Amino acid sequence: MKFGEQLRSSIIREYQWYYIDYDGLKADLKGASGPVVIEAENGQGQKKQKRRKAPKREWTEDDEGRFVGKLETELDKVHTKQQVKAVEIARRIAVSEREVKDVVNRLNERGPGQDGPSEEEFLLLEEDLSDIIADVHDLAKFVQVNYTGFYKIIKKHDKMTGWHLKPVFDTRLKAKPFYKENYDASVVQLSRLYDLVRTRGNPVKGDSAAGGSQANFIRHTTKYWVHPDNVTELKLLVLKHLPVLVFNASKEFESEDSAITSIYYDNPETWELYEGRLKKTEGAEAIRLRWYGGMNNETIFVERKTHREDWTGEKSVKARFALKEKNVKSYLRGELLPAAIFEKARKEGKKSAKVIAEDERLAGEIQYSVLKKGYKPVCRSFYNRTAFQLPADARVRISLDTELTMVREDNLDGVQRSGSNWRRMDIGIDYPFSQLPPGDVVRFPYAVLEVKLQTQLGQEPPEWVRELVSSHLVEAVPKFSKFIHGVASLFPDRIDLLPYWMPQMDVDIRKPATHNFGITRPGYSGTTSTLDEDDEDDFDSDAEDTASSGRDGESSAQGSQRAQRRPAGRPPALLPDLEGQTIEQDVGDDAYPIYDSEDQNEEDRLEEARRVGGLTYYRTLPSTFAKATGRGILRLLRHVVPHQGSLIPRSSRLEMLLGTGPIESKRFRAPKGKRIHVPVRVEPKVYFAAERTFLSWLEYSIYIGVIAVTLLNFGTKPTAASFIVAGVFTLLTVLSVCYSLYTYLYRSQAIRNQKVARYYDKWGPSVLGVSLLFAVLLNFGFEGRQRNLW
Secondary structure: OOHHHHHHHOOEHHHOOOOOOHHHHHHHHHOOOOEEEEEEEOOOOOEEEEEEEOOOOOOOHHHHHHHHHHHHHHHHHHHHHHHHHHHHHHHHHHHHHHHHHHHHHHHHOOOOOOOOOOHHHHHHHHHHHHHHHHHHHHHHHHHHHHHHHHHHHHHHHHHHHOOOOHHHHHHHHHHOOHHHOOOHHHHHHHHHHHHHHHOOOOOOOOOOOOOOOOOOEEEEEEEEEEOHHHHHHHHHHHHOOOOEOOOOOOOOOOHHHHEEEEEEEEOOOOOHHHHHHHHOOOOOEEEEEEEEOOOOOOEEEEEEEEOOOHHHOOOOEEEEEEEEHHHHHHHHHOOOOHHHHOHHHHHHOOOOHHHHHHHHHHHHHHHHHHHHOOOEEEEEEEEEEEEEEEOOEEEEEEEEEEEEEEEEOOOOOOOOOOOOOOOOOOOOOOOOOOOOOHHHEEEOOOEEEEEEEEEEOOOOOOHHHHHHHOOOOOEEOOOOOHHHHHHHHHOOOOOOEEEOOHHHOOOOOOOOOOOOOOOOEOOEOOEOOOOOOOOOOOOOOOHHHHHHOOOOOOOHHHHHHHHHHOOOOOOOOOOOOHHHHHHHOOOOOOOOOOEOOOOOOHHHHHHHHHHHOHHHHHHHHHHHHHHHHHHHHHHHHHHHOOOOOOOOOOOHHHHHHHOOOOOOOOOEOOOOOOEEEOOOOOOHHHHHHHHHHHHHHHHHHHHHHHHHHHHHHOOOOOOHHHHHHHHHHHHHHHHHHHHHHHHHHHHHHHHHOOOOOOOOOOOHHHHHHHHHHHHHHHHHHHHHHHOOOO
């Protein structure tokens, strides 16, 4: 969707006169070169007018001054409206807080036999809070679309005129930062008030970590990416069902309260912790040091996460103990022993002896691993977390991590970042860490949503959770890890094995709304839209503009109104969803069309073998040549042999999302010299399944061999016909045994290496069946001829 059309379709009635005049600014830029009318005579002496585009006129200083003045006026307009509306929302929240407190106090102070607040009062308060939530949502959308508009018009200006306005206008934007409004404080206030009203003045109280001792429950954790345009809407949606989890309710909320920083350790020579966590091998560990809030926090948590496969019957474990910041350096060096760390706790008796013993054992194991295996700090992750959970109920816990940033902590390239300290001290929680060089920092483009469900056996998760995770606001990314992404992004020259999501980072995850889910204003929707004018954005055709020009996260009611106002015959303007396309579109005979194999490219393998030299190179050379020849033959056969599969009609959901036109398919490939690791679930029963399949093939091979022996040795008089037929069955037996052995070895190796391979067999059984039919018919024909039946 072009941005001009996006802007027109996103207009909210309350803000309709305060949006950036994008069309007017664009017209000013195009005014430098316009159509010129040229008169010419035809053969009959009549004058005829021709319109052609005049050559581009030089952009003058007067043009620049006029354009900058208009841009300043638009910025003042947007900034003023944002400030006024933000103050209005803050006042409305304050008034609602007084009203809620008044109603709750009357409820708590009522005497025996006295009537408390009526249900209607609570419903009115809930409706008022819902209206405020809708106001916050509309303001966030207003700010987002206007910021995108300023960014795009400045980029268009620099392209068309050759004058570089962006560096200068960045200063003006910083002076009037309407786009930097943080709604976290408002979200926390609204969450607390809405929880009071929803529970009718009786909010759930208790330990935030409670609920973990329930029996017969199932824990399920899923991770999603959330586009920045949808973050505020997602928070406002969740707070209507779960309150924001605040660990210190007596303290006023501050921005640094949500900051979480972790430093991950690994061996930079082997990267064993990285590969273990990426491949999800049994017992894979991750070691990190974490603190909450700013750099002045004196409590550091030393944590170890251990992965356990499901087939072991054990659960993955995260264990940690607290350590004073002043003792971290000496602990990691082995100068401070675990016994000394917990000596004070043992004397004070604040913890049981069993808990202290477990913490001491954990501290000893981590210290031994760091010293023995050479673990060093490699990367840091920083993010602001908003958690939603009932304080005494852990059945549903939702956390949203925003402003996720990965920073290098190593000294591998000779640059002293952390030096001899356990962490670098030149940064804190000052996102976006603009003081760092580009090679030291990676700013993740999305927020990370984590949904933890703890349900009883046979119990379904809440309906609103199912709607949330299937909505257009989130993109599922199973097994996403901040540690894995940080290492893969910060050390591209040292890491060869990449997680499966790395090649997809340039795919826009925004999607159109597919069902009625979103922020709605009680009983009213104030969106206006005009789509009768075509917008030709000639200079926004590059990939960057396409990725940043989509709109998402609006209410479903607004979307339905726009659909009703869309002119007849005009297809809906939808965002490109390449990931969704690859799921439902067939792109060939490959079993796994989204990714290429995690095997190394043959050229890379041969080049690596050439560097090693000797016997390794001479062993690799023939296998590489043979595989290349085999692939060439297969490609030739596919071109020669016609293949026409059944045409599967496009599903109604896919047609609704992408229309009836051709669908673009995309296959993700690893960069040259890299491999993509796709998660594969491997359990012991998988090995047994491969072995049973192999034994089944051997069983049928024996049956065919018995037939061959019977035909050859148990006839009254062996004939040429029986000899030929027995030979055919014997050949089938040998080929069947060889094929089954090769398939078994191939699958076993793929299972051991957790490789995404073809574990089904679409040719073997078919070829075996056809060959047996041919052999039986051949035997039938010879036998009938020998008996003079034909």
